[in-house]
Amino acid sequence: MKKLIIAAGTGFLGQVLVNHFKNKFEEIVILTRGKSQTIDGIKYVNWNAKTFSGWEKELENATVLINLAGKSVDCRYTKENKKEILLSRIESTKVLNQAVLNCKNPPKHWLNSSTSTIYRFSLDKEMDEVNGEIGNDFSINVALSWEKAFFKTETPNTLKTALRTSIVLGKKGGAFIPLKTLAKIGFGGKQGKGNQFVSWIHEEDFANAIDFIVQKEITGVINIVSPKPVSNVDFMQKLRKAIGFPFGIPMNTFLLKIGSFFIRTEPELVLKSRNVIPKRLLENGFKFKFGNIDEAFKKLLNK
Template identity: 90%
Template sequence: MTKLIIAAGTGFLGQVLVNHFKNKFDQIVILTRGKSQTIDEIKYVNWNAKNFSGWENELENATVLINLAGKSVDCRYTKENKKEILWSRIKSTKVLNEAVLKCKNPPKHWLNSSTSTIYRFSLDKQMDEVNGEIGNDFSINVALSWEKAFFKIETPNTLKTALRTSIVLGKDGGAFIPLKTLAKIGFGGKQGKGNQFISWIHEDDFVNAIDFIIQKEITGIINIVSPEPIRNADFMQKLRKAVGFPFGIPMNTLLLEIGSFFIRTETELVLKSRNVIPKKLLENGFEFKFGDIDNAFRDLLN
């Protein structure tokens, strides 16, 4: 019997994974802060992502474990939030490591979230898994600590893969919804200088890539991004065209600072140049359905 466990699987990406994998596994278990219950043959089991309370037994005989746990970075970087962003990632990864080691028959493959934000701000160089340069700031140090917590404990019977994921563009959640709204009301101009790169991936390619990694048993660090990073100004121009709005007011850095204060987020999410490419996926023969942003937008708006 095949069994998939998704830790923190009730959000946008968790739902994308569930929809993709629901007919491919005999059983799906979601570890959630909500109550334990079964809905549509999917078993939800309560956990607090910090210590054992019975949920760890679910890992026995699991085929695949995917961990998505971590406080959203879409918030103000207050001292309190920064602490929560870091520790929600470290603690959940740590307790899962303990749970995996406790199992008689541990999960065969564990895929843990990470982020393409781990690479430095780059306008010049494309970052892949081999030659990518790691930067040094709050978000990057969180990513480094997260991957360290994941890899430093050896799990001899469980393969490990860290998913350095970029912005996932989806119909029902994530960054695409606010961006689409901005473009529709005339604020779809470039953000900041507009020359910063956006690394993105369509939700279908995101789940297909994860499926591919599981099938091929690819381990280590993998960039989950589309092959073509795109400059912010071009991204917004193509989005305006896709939603059919003729112009877009550009948002300079000051406007972004004011706006992000009001919507309780940080400008880093749009101003950092993430110039990341999926070298490992391509080398292993993965084929992207939406490598082109115009096709991706067309599909998402359809």
């Protein structure tokens, strides 16, 4: 019997995966901070992402384990929030490593979240899994610590893959909704200089890529991004066109910093140049449904 476990699977990406995999697995278990219950045939099991409390038994005989746990980076980088961003990723990964090692029949394949933010700010070079250059700042160091916590513990009977995911564009969550709102009210111009690259992926390609990795048993680190990063100025211009809004007021760095303060987030989320490409997915023969941003926007705005 095929069994899928998604740790922290109640959010936007978790629901994208549940919708994709619901007819491909006989059993789906979501580890959640909410209460234990079963809804529409999906089993929700309470966990705190730090300690054992019975949830770990669910990992027995699992085909696939996907871990999405980690505090959202869409917040102010206060000392407290920084600590929680780091610890929420490290602790959940460590306790899952322990749970996998304790299993008599551990999950066959474990896919753990990571981030394409692990690469340095880049206007000059496309970053792939082989030749990508790792930078040095808070977000990058979180990503490095996260992957280290994941790979450091060897799990002889469980394959491991770290998903270096970029901005996932979806109808019901993630970055697309606030960006669409900005464009609709006339603030859909470039952000900062506008030359920074946006690495993105459509939600369907995100789910298909994870399915593909499982089928092909691809391990190690893998970039979950579309093949063509676009500059921020192009991204916003194409979004305005797709929405049908004629103009967009640009937001310079100073305004972005003020705006970010009021909406309790960090300007880095839009100012960092993420110039990342999916070399390993393409080399293994993965076909993207939404290879260019115009097609992705068209699909997302299709009522």
